[in-house]
Amino acid sequence: MKLTLTTLLLFIPFAIFSQQITVIDAESGKPIETVVLHNLEKTKNAVSDENGKADISIFNEKETIYFSHVSYAEFTSLKNRLEANNYKVYLSKFSEQLDEVVLSVFRTEAKTNRIAEQIEVVNTKEIQKLSPQTSADLLANIPGIKIQKSQFGGGSPVLRGMESNRVLLVVDGVRMNNAIYRKGHLQNSITVAPFLLDKTEVVFGPTSVMYGSDALGGVVHYYTKSPKLSEERKVKSSLFSRFSTVNNEITNVVSAELRFPKWASLTSVSYSDFGDLTMGENRSHGFDDWGKVFFYSENLHGNYAENPTVNSDPNIQRNTGYTQTDILQKFYVPLSKNTDLKFNIQYSTSSDIPRFDRLTETKNGSLKFAEWYYGPQERLLISPQLQINPKKNWLDSGTFTLAYQNIKESRIQRKFGSLERSYRKEQVDVFSINGDFTVATSKNRNLGYGFEVAYNDVSSNSYGKVLNVVDGEIQGFSDDFSVQSRYPDGGSSYLSSAVYVDYRQDLNTKSTLNTGVRLTNTDLDAKWIDETFITLPDNNIYANHTSLTATIGYVYKPNKNWQLNSVLSSGFRSPNLDDIGKVREKNGDVTVPNADLKPEQAYSAEIGVLKYFNNRRFKTGLTAYYTLLNNYIYREDFQLEGSSTIMYDGEEGNIVANVNKGTAYVAGLTASYHGKLSNHWTTSGSVTYTQGKTYDTNLPMSSIPPLFGNFDVNYRFSKLEAGANLRFNARKKIEDYNLEEGIDNQNQSPVVNADAEEDIDKYYGTPSWTTLGLYTKYTVNENFALQARMTNLFDEHYKEFASGVSAPGRNFSVSLTANF
Numbered sequence: 001m002k003l004t005l006t007t008l009l010l011f012i013p014f015a016i017f018s019q020q021i022t023v024i025d026a027e028s029g030k031p032i033e034t035v036v037l038h039n040l041e042k043t044k045n046a047v048s049d050e051n052g053k054a055d056i057s058i059f060n061e062k063e064t065i066y067f068s069h070v071s072y073a074e075f076t077s078l079k080n081r082l083e084a085n086n087y088k089v090y091l092s093k094f095s096e097q098l099d100e101v102v103l104s105v106f107r108t109e110a111k112t113n114r115i116a117e118q119i120e121v122v123n124t125k126e127i128q129k130l131s132p133q134t135s136a137d138l139l140a141n142i143p144g145i146k147i148q149k150s151q152f153g154g155g156s157p158v159l160r161g162m163e164s165n166r167v168l169l170v171v172d173g174v175r176m177n178n179a180i181y182r183k184g185h186l187q188n189s190i191t192v193a194p195f196l197l198d199k200t201e202v203v204f205g206p207t208s209v210m211y212g213s214d215a216l217g218g219v220v221h222y223y224t225k226s227p228k229l230s231e232e233r234k235v236k237s238s239l240f241s242r243f244s245t246v247n248n249e250i251t252n253v254v255s256a257e258l259r260f261p262k263w264a265s266l267t268s269v270s271y272s273d274f275g276d277l278t279m280g281e282n283r284s285h286g287f288d289d290w291g292k293v294f295f296y297s298e299n300l301h302g303n304y305a306e307n308p309t310v311n312s313d314p315n316i317q318r319n320t321g322y323t324q325t326d327i328l329q330k331f332y333v334p335l336s337k338n339t340d341l342k343f344n345i346q347y348s349t350s351s352d353i354p355r356f357d358r359l360t361e362t363k364n365g366s367l368k369f370a371e372w373y374y375g376p377q378e379r380l381l382i383s384p385q386l387q388i389n390p391k392k393n394w395l396d397s398g399t400f401t402l403a404y405q406n407i408k409e410s411r412i413q414r415k416f417g418s419l420e421r422s423y424r425k426e427q428v429d430v431f432s433i434n435g436d437f438t439v440a441t442s443k444n445r446n447l448g449y450g451f452e453v454a455y456n457d458v459s460s461n462s463y464g465k466v467l468n469v470v471d472g473e474i475q476g477f478s479d480d481f482s483v484q485s486r487y488p489d490g491g492s493s494y495l496s497s498a499v500y501v502d503y504r505q506d507l508n509t510k511s512t513l514n515t516g517v518r519l520t521n522t523d524l525d526a527k528w529i530d531e532t533f534i535t536l537p538d539n540n541i542y543a544n545h546t547s548l549t550a551t552i553g554y555v556y557k558p559n560k561n562w563q564l565n566s567v568l569s570s571g572f573r574s575p576n577l578d579d580i581g582k583v584r585e586k587n588g589d590v591t592v593p594n595a596d597l598k599p600e601q602a603y604s605a606e607i608g609v610l611k612y613f614n615n616r617r618f619k620t621g622l623t624a625y626y627t628l629l630n631n632y633i634y635r636e637d638f639q640l641e642g643s644s645t646i647m648y649d650g651e652e653g654n655i656v657a658n659v660n661k662g663t664a665y666v667a668g669l670t671a672s673y674h675g676k677l678s679n680h681w682t683t684s685g686s687v688t689y690t691q692g693k694t695y696d697t698n699l700p701m702s703s704i705p706p707l708f709g710n711f712d713v714n715y716r717f718s719k720l721e722a723g724a725n726l727r728f729n730a731r732k733k734i735e736d737y738n739l740e741e742g743i744d745n746q747n748q749s750p751v752v753n754a755d756a757e758e759d760i761d762k763y764y765g766t767p768s769w770t771t772l773g774l775y776t777k778y779t780v781n782e783n784f785a786l787q788a789r790m791t792n793l794f795d796e797h798y799k800e801f802a803s804g805v806s807a808p809g810r811n812f813s814v815s816l817t818a819n820f
Contacts, residue, residue, distance in 0.1 A: 019057045021082060022231075023048045023067060026090040029229030029259065030334065035069045035091070050337060056082075067091060070443070071101070071109065104201040104221040106448055106502055106514075107173070107210055107436045108397075114504065114512045116553030116565040118204040118608060118623045118670065120144065124225075127194055129721075129775065131242065131789055131815060133249055133274070134190040134324075135197070139220065142202055143686030144670045146705040150745075150804040152247070152277050152320040153353035153374070154187030159204055160625065161666035161692045162217025163703040163743075166573060170211070171222040172344055173436075174383055174403040177214045178428045179456035179494035179524075179577040180487065183633065183658065184743050185802070189220070191348040191379045193270035193326035195240055195253045198225045204670075205625060206571025206602045208549040209516040212452060212498050213574045216602045216627075224346070227257050227264035227332050234259040239818040246811035247321065248275035263333045270326040277320040280797035280809035285767035287750040291799060291806040293317055297359055299370040299414070300352065304467070304474045308367045308416065317805060319354035319373075338389040346381040353377065357748065357804025358413070361587075367416055375410030375425070396440035405430040411486070413649075419467040422483045422649060429457045444506035449499075456494040458526075458577055460487035482532050484583055484648065488541065488593075490527030492577050497521050514553035521546045522574040526581050533648070534583060534592060535641060541581055541595045547572040560616070565608035565623075574599045579633060579658050583648075587742055590646050590653035592638060598660050601630045618675025626667045632694075634661045635741045662696030666704070685711035702743040705801050706732035706766060714775075721777040725791075726770065732801055734765035745802045769798035785817045 023035045031052020038045045039059060048054040059065055059079045067075040072091035082089070101109050105117055112119060120142050122130075132138040136155020140147040146158040159167050164186045169176040171192055181188070204218040211219055240253040255268040279291055295308035296318035311318055331343040358372040383403040389396070410425040432454040439447040462485035468478040502516030521544070528539040551569035558564070575597040584591050608623040637644065638657035646655050668690035676682050687709035692701030707730035714723035737744040739759045749763045756762040773791040780786065795810040 019055065019087070020053050021056050021087040021089060023052045023054065023089050023091060025072075026092045027228070028226070028332070029264065030340075032069060032072070032091060035067055035072075038066050038068070039063055040066070102201050103223070104170075104203050104219060105207070105210070106446075106504070107399075107450065108438055108446075108448060110446075110504070113557065113563060114506070114514075114555060116512075116514055116555050116567045116606075116608070117207070118144070118565075118606065118625075120202045120204075121199060123199045124197070127197055127200075128787075128817070129723075129777070131787065131813060132194045133244065133251070133272070135192050135194045135200075135222070136187075136189045138194045138197075138200065139189060139202075141710070142200075143672045143710075144204060144688050145202065146688075146708060146801065148185050148703075148800060148802045150185050151187070151354060151356040152274065152317070152805055153190065153322045153324075153350065153377075154185070155189050156185040156187065157189055157220060158703055158705055159202070159217035159220075160627065160668060161690045161701060161704045165214055165576065165578065166216040168207070168211050168215040168219045169222070170219060171346070171381065172224055172383065173385065173399070173401045173434060174381065174405070174432065175211065175214075175454065176379075176405075178405070178407060178430055179458050179492065180426060180428060180582075181214070181576065182578040182582070183635070187353075187374075187377070188379075190324070191326075191377060192222045192224070192346070193253070193272070193324070193348070195251075195270055196224050196268050196326055196328045198223045204623075205567065205606055206549075206551075206569045206604050206627070208520075208547075208571035208602075209500055209502065209518040209551045209569070212496060212518065212520050213522065213547075213572060213576075213599075216571045216573055216600075216629075224328055224330070224344070225255075225266060225268065226330055226342070227266035228259055229261060229264050229332065229334070230259035231261055233261075237820045240815065242813055242815035244811055244813040246808040247277045249273065249813075263331065265332075266328070266330045268328040271323070272325075273321075273323045275321045277317045277805065278809050279315050279317060279806035280792055280795045281315055282795045283797045285750070285769070285798070287764070287767070289314075290750040291797060293360065295367055297367060297370050297416075300354060300373060302474065304469055304472060305370070306416075306472075315809070317356060319359050320356050320805060322353045323351040325349050338391070340387040342385040342387070344381065344383040344385065346379070348377070348379040350377045352412075355411075357745070360804070369413055370416045370418075371412060371414040371421060373412055375412060376408070378406070378408040380404075380406040391440060393440055396438050398435065398437035401432075401434040401436075403430070403432045403434075405432075414467075415649075418650075419469065419478075420464055420481060420650075421467060422462070422464045424460070424462045424483065424486045426461075426487060427459045431455045431457075446504040447501075448503075449501040451500075452496070452498045454496045456492075456577075458487060458492040458494070460485045460489055460492070462486065462489070482530075484533040485530065486582060486584055487577055488526040488528045488581050490529040490539075492524070492526035492581065494525075494577055495523040496574070510557050512555040514555070515551065517548070517550045519546070519548050520572070520574070524575075524577060524580060526577060528581075528593075534646070536593060538595065541593065543575065543580060543595060543597070545574045545599050547574065547599055547601075561612040563610040563612075565606070565610070567604070567606040569604050569606075571602040571604070572599045573602075573633075575633065575658070585648045585651075585653055587747070588651075588653050589635075589656045589742060590648045591635065592640055592646070592655055592657050594638065594657040594659060596660075597633060597658060598631050600632045600660070603628045603630070614676070618673070618677075620671075620673040622669065622671045624667075624669040627665065629664045629666070630662075631660045632662075632664050633658050634694075635659075635743075661694065664692065664694040664696075664701055666690065666692035666701060680717050681713070681715055683711075683713045685709065699740065700736050700738045702738040702741045703802070704736070706730045706736075706768075719779040721775075721779075723775045725773040725775065727773070728770040729766070729768060729798070729800070731768040732766040734760055734763050737763075737765065743802065745804060748799060748802065748804050766801045767798065769796055771796055771798075783819055787815045787817070789813045 292314035436450040464481035466479040498520040500518035672686035
């Protein structure tokens with residue numbers, strides 16, 4: 001009894017005077033260890049333990065407590081205010097106001113003030129403010145990125161004059177590029193809905209050391225939202241709903257998040273219904289009929305019309321609408337103190353997507369195609385990810401990412417005057433595993449290493465059906481016929497294996513050195529069976545390539561307000577199945593396989609300057625680069641069995657193929673600024689200039705956009721936000737187009753001399769344009785917010801460079817965000 005009473009007497013003062021606070025990661029909900037708590041004079045100190053808890057009884061009630069950690073922003077609070085938050089403090093991972101923590105450059109966390117490469121980051125708040133209809137529209141608002149669209153249901157990002165399979169798309173650490181990502185223009189960037197994203201990071205320039213093949217122009221890394229843990233059980237839900245006038249768009253996004261101490265779940269569903277897009281009516285460029293749709297085909301969605309239909313409003317781009325559904329499901333389970341399991345399921349599907357530029361293609365003065373559309377574009381991702389933190393000398397932390405992807409796409413087409421409808425369908429199954437690890441060294445040194453293996457299995461199927469039309473309606477099919485498949489009909493595989501190592505070191509307080517090297521091997525195996533249409537020298541295609549790439553970057557900070565960056569890097573793109581084994585027709589040119597392709601190599605030099613103002617609340621930057629391409633892949637005239645022409649879908653076409661050429665260059669610069677003008681005003685802007693030419697043929701490189709940029713100014717006070725946005729694009733003259741490959745789509749630019757025999761005399765090029773947009777948001781309370789945007793205020797008509805569809809005209813959108 002004495003012992004019990006003594007123990008109780010000893011415990012009472014401890015219970016009275018001991019006070020604990022828990023420090024929590026705002027992103028994951030996990031406790032943070034080794035957070036230092038101190039007062040202003042640093043005469044009182046405490047440190048959070050492995051459970052994120054720290055004793056604050058030594059601090060006075062009205063004393064300010066500072067929370068410091070090397071990976072988190074510093075947080076301060078009066079002690080007597082902590083009780084209102086249940087003695088919990090949430091820290092966010094960023095260093096200073098304009099120096100964020102990014103993941104994409106080294107596949108692990110790194111502060112931008114230690115990174116030499118040009119980087120752009122768009123977070124959740126900015127995505128909500130931009131309110132893009134698709135992820136391609138989101139990318140179009142990032143400095144240094146241009147977007148090409150052949151149809152509204154698409155968007156091909158251009159980074160530093162590189163496009164399609166020269167730009168790598170990644171989602172949650174898994175590469176989206178696969179064996180059939182093509183040269184030209186791609187629409188795959190839209191298969192991740194923008195409002196399912198937590199942030200998007202873009203790394204410019206060759207990043208093959210960390211990502212392997214395809215990352216010549218840069219990497220676009222989508223990070224989807226993740227659930228958080230909570231000490232108390234919580235259920236959170238949200239709704240986003242938007243309507244846009246320019247295409248009668250209706251988008252709804254619903255989410256439900258379950259937060260528990262031991263596991264968490266996030267479920268999000270996004271659905272968008274886009275109607276036909278209306279172009280701008282103010283034709284200040286002077287071309288009265290350019291882009292107008294006078295006739296269109298009513299043969300989509302199961303309808304049948306023998307002849308083209310007159311468009312009652314030529315400014316409405318018929319056959320541009322479609323629907324898209326995206327589903328995200330994530331689970332987060334901490335298996336132990338140092339081990340986390342994340343399970344990621346993503347599914348994206350669409351309706352049929354009309355290929356607008358082909359549906360407006362003419363032959364002999366009339367529309368050529370009655371039907372030309374992509375079938376539902378489907379993407380399935382299943383990816384478990386294991387994060388370990390053993391904190392050993394040889395392995396401080398690491399991440400294993402396994403993934404299975406299933407991609408389905410198809411192309412359906414039929415010409416006017418014919419009942420023969422052709423189908424070409426592709427399916428790609430991708431199995432991959434990544435391992436990315438860091439080694440525990442000193443505070444100012446970081447050693448990383450890893451591996452990647454990705455296997456692509458491709459099937460390509462084609463067939464034809466003859467429509468049975470009775471009294472103007474389709475009544476099934478009357479016959480079958482053979483169709484040339486797009487890829488080898490005997491099946492194809494593409495295997496990529498790689499290992500890499502990178503090293504970062506702060507040489508002193510003012511400079512940081514980044515280096516890395518990667519060894520990659522690729523194997524491609526494909527087989528053609530059907531020789532009805534094409535006879536190849538060898539029906540079995542095999543290609544094996546090995547590439548070694550390296551990078552070295554140097555960051556120098558002479559003082560707090562200046563940062564100088566320099567990068568030397570090499571990259572490569574190993575030819576994939578689309579490069580080597582594709583058969584397709586465009587504008588009378590028929591692309592045929594060429595198994596002799598070799599990897600194209602890129603060697604790049606980059607210099608950047610950052611200047612900070614107003615206690616680092618404002619920064620300006622300038623990045624200039626030069627990239628030399630060697631063995632670049634180029635599409636040109638080709639022969640099969642001594643012939644330069646071939647029959648394709650009943651018509652004779654000119655044979656072309658992808659071949660390796662000599663050397664070419666792409667050079668350019670981006671100037672930008674971003675920051676606060678005052679407590680209520682912020683502004684940002686950028687200008688990008690790019691040029692590119694071949695050294696061996698002295699021709700312009702394809703996909704080089706004209707000078708472009710944007711400027712924003714925003715105001716925020718209390719519950720109100722408002723802003724204005726100016727976007728501009730300089731003219732691209734026709735002599736700066738590449739008129740041979742067809743990628744620049746000179747036929748989509750205005751005609752100045754219809755009788756001219758040469759394209760350089762027939763077409764004008766891309767006219768310049770400028771648009772103005774306005775934005776406002778009102779936060780009703782913590783649960784509801786209303787937002788409105790008006791874009792292209794003066795209803796300007798324009799086309800983005802190389803695009804087949806005209807840009808949206810004046811658009812008014814209104815959205816509601818609700819959180820519960």
